Amino acid sequence: MDFHEVRFPAALSFGSVGGPERRTEIVTLSNGFEERNTPWEHSRRRYDAGVGVRSADDLQDLIAFFEARRGRLYGFRWKDWADHKSCLPSQTVRATDQTIGIGDGVTTEFQLCRVYESGGADYSRPIRKPVVGTVRVAVAGVEMGKDSAWVVDPATGVVTMVEAPAIGRKVTAGFEFDVPVRFDTDAISVSATSFQAGEIPVVPVVEVRV
Incomplete structure (x- = not known):
């Protein structure tokens, strides 16, 4: 494109x-x-x-x-x-804002997304254009250091982990987009x-x- x-x-x-x-x-x-x-x-x-x-x-x-x-x-x-933002406009981006995947011990790539919830229903919006320098990532609530543990493609919004998260570990992210x-x-x-x-x-x- x-x-x-x-x-x-x-x-x-x-x-x-x-x-x-x-x-x-x-x-x-x-x-x-x-x-x-x-x-x-x-x-x-x-x-x-x-x-x-x-x-x-x-x-x-x-x-x-x-x-x-x-x-x-x-x-x-x-x-x-x-x-x-991955959070409310008045809030500060945190690494635990949005769930972008659950570890299975194999998968290393996770698409950034933002979930909108209301009245028991929700919609997951893929985020393809994160703002460089704003992305933060955590696994099981523990923030991971950029480059040493993960990288993000600013043109696609795909986060690539250096090591696949263990089974059941929640992968979360915060970002501007x-x-x-x-x-x-x-x-x-x-x-x-x-x-x-x-x-x-x-x-x-x-x-x-x-």
């Missing part, structure tokens, strides 16, 4: 509007009951990259980033300020006059599967 491992300017994504999107297919039966199904295992996020543009300099930064990505051609990283996205338009339309008058460009961004 054509993807640039570069983050959209965080100052411009701050205050952006967006969030997860689901696709649900609903069939209403003759008796009035419904059958609901989804072809998507995972949600997909959408944002507006134009909301954070507050000055002419910001606009130039946006255009430069857009041109370097060739519009919709190349994907990039996006910081979702409302959801970018970005969302893999692309522009959902090949055009940015705004004039200097309208921008000075307060009109900002609409620049849709959509999550991509990686």
